[in-house]
Amino acid sequence: MQSKPILLTILDVVSIIVLGVAAYLALVFAPTELVMGNVQRVFYFHVGTAWVGLLGFVVAAIAGITYLVTKDMRWDRFEVAAVEVSTMFFFITIVLGSIWARPAWNTWWTWDPRLTTAAVTELIYIAYFMLRQGIEDPEKRARFGAVYTLLGGLSAPITFMVIRLFRTIHPVVIGSQSAEAQGGFSMTSDMKTAFFFALFAFTVIFIDLMWHRIRLGSLQEKVEQLKLNVSM
Amino acid sequence: MSSPPSPSFFKATMAIVYKDLAAELRSRELLSAMLVFSMLVILIFNFALELDIKVRQSVTAGVLWTTFAFAGTLGLNRSMAVEKDRGCMDGLLLAPVDRSAIFFGKAISNLAFMLIVEAIVLPLYALLYNEARIFQPSFLGVILLGSIGYIAVGTLLSAMSVQTRTRDVLLPILLFPVAVPVLLASVKASGGLLNGATFAEILTPLNLLIVYDVIFIAVAFMVFDFVVEE
Numbered sequence: 001m002q003s004k005p006i007l008l009t010i011l012d013v014v015s016i017i018v019l020g021v022a023a024y025l026a027l028v029f030a031p032t033e034l035v036m037g038n039v040q041r042v043f044y045f046h047v048g049t050a051w052v053g054l055l056g057f058v059v060a061a062i063a064g065i066t067y068l069v070t071k072d073m074r075w076d077r078f079e080v081a082a083v084e085v086s087t088m089f090f091f092i093t094i095v096l097g098s099i100w101a102r103p104a105w106n107t108w109w110t111w112d113p114r115l116t117t118a119a120v121t122e123l124i125y126i127a128y129f130m131l132r133q134g135i136e137d138p139e140k141r142a143r144f145g146a147v148y149t150l151l152g153g154l155s156a157p158i159t160f161m162v163i164r165l166f167r168t169i170h171p172v173v174i175g176s177q178s179a180e181a182q183g184g185f186s187m188t189s190d191m192k193t194a195f196f197f198a199l200f201a202f203t204v205i206f207i208d209l210m211w212h213r214i215r216l217g218s219l220q221e222k223v224e225q226l227k228l229n230v231s232m
Numbered sequence: 233m234s235s236p237p238s239p240s241f242f243k244a245t246m247a248i249v250y251k252d253l254a255a256e257l258r259s260r261e262l263l264s265a266m267l268v269f270s271m272l273v274i275l276i277f278n279f280a281l282e283l284d285i286k287v288r289q290s291v292t293a294g295v296l297w298t299t300f301a302f303a304g305t306l307g308l309n310r311s312m313a314v315e316k317d318r319g320c321m322d323g324l325l326l327a328p329v330d331r332s333a334i335f336f337g338k339a340i341s342n343l344a345f346m347l348i349v350e351a352i353v354l355p356l357y358a359l360l361y362n363e364a365r366i367f368q369p370s371f372l373g374v375i376l377l378g379s380i381g382y383i384a385v386g387t388l389l390s391a392m393s394v395q396t397r398t399r400d401v402l403l404p405i406l407l408f409p410v411a412v413p414v415l416l417a418s419v420k421a422s423g424g425l426l427n428g429a430t431f432a433e434i435l436t437p438l439n440l441l442i443v444y445d446v447i448f449i450a451v452a453f454m455v456f457d458f459v460v461e462e
Contacts, residue, residue, distance in 0.1 A: 068458055123409040130405055134396030144392050147455045151410050154447060158413040162440050165420055
């Protein structure tokens with residue numbers, strides 16, 4: 001039985017600290033936005049979680065391809081970890097977005113390109129877990145999972161482009177603003193500090209959770225191996 | 233390559249297509265199920281959406297594509313299940329041909345089934361709802377492009393879903409979120425054409441449709457090996 005690596009424990013502590021600091025920066029330090037008021041503070045965590053959510057999906061697709069090439073089960077565990085953690089973060093993004101959208105757009109949900117793409121992406125990765133659950137052979141499970149993350153990773157950007165043909169009201173804070181966007185604003189330097197720190201904080205937390213999940217995956221496999229040894 | 237000369241890629245593909253079409257011609261299991269199902273879906277839509285002349289203007293494309301997507305999953309499921317059930321897939325895999333020939337063979341026969349269903353449903357819809365604009369060539373072209381993309385990714389995913397414990401239940405769950413772009417782009421393009429949009433106006437969804445088709449045929453071609461290997 002390998003014990004928990006010391007570096008991981010340090011990372012745990014760092015994660016908690018940066019989360020606390022990010023919360024302080026977002027809730028207290030950043031100035032209140034003039035038009036929307038305090039609800040705008042959701043934005044920092046919303047973008048932070050969305051960023052790691054998307055990062056995880058890209059990581060998962062790359063891990064999937066690497067698995068198909070190398071056939072090394074470590075990449076499969078890496079892929080599962082990335083998808084699992086991102087699915088959760090992405091769900092949080094959607095929930096936080098809804099909380100913001102209720103006062104800003106006067107609705108919890110609208111079929112905007114970003115929202116729809118987020119929903120479809122989330123569904124793709126829920127389907128991914130259902131697919132994995134239906135297969136017993138670990139090697140086949142890994143292969144199918146890798147193929148599906150690849151398909152999902154390719155179709156999500158096209159979904160985004162297609163839905164853009166319909167309409168958008170989602171604000172673009174970084175980059176050019178669409179004329180129809182509602183609830184957009186420009187950031188002051190304090191807001192930028194809170195914003196970039198939130199991105200950094202969630203990246204650290206993401207790495208920490210990924211590490212835990214990968215470790216859990218290897219432990220799981222070890223348990224399977226031990227069970228096999230006992231029954232023989 | 234090994235001693236027995238492997239038949240050409242094209243010949244192998246066509247042999248699979250021929251096998252599927254011949255089997256279907258004799259049993260007519262798949263097509264009849266897809267057709268009856270399609271008609272039922274349209275019937276339900278007729279009452280659920282009250283398809284009068286005003287509503288039809290905006291929803292015809294959506295109704296048709298929903299029908300095709302549902303009927304398509306039915307066909308895809310069945311077409312892969314018959315291969316799996318009596319070990320036909322193992323026989324196919326033992327054949328000394330490139331495995332992607334199996335993919336293309338299955339995809340082409342699935343596409344043929346879907347196009348046959350569409351070729352019957354579209355005139356029927358036109359007849360029932362007096363919608364002659366369905367027969368413009370560009371509309372039929374959009375239907376063809378959409379079907380190609382849907383079948384390409386559907387064939388790959390159905391080869392995966394038949395090997396899982398949940399089988400038929402899983403295919404729509406796997407397929408629909410990945411096929412969202414192709415369905416939406418098709419609805420957008422064909423709906424535009426029905427409402428008298430010019431070719432330039434539907435160019436963007438059409439381009440996305442072509443991009444999707446190319447990407448997913450290429451990817452399915454590359455990863456099919458991983459899906460069927462034992």
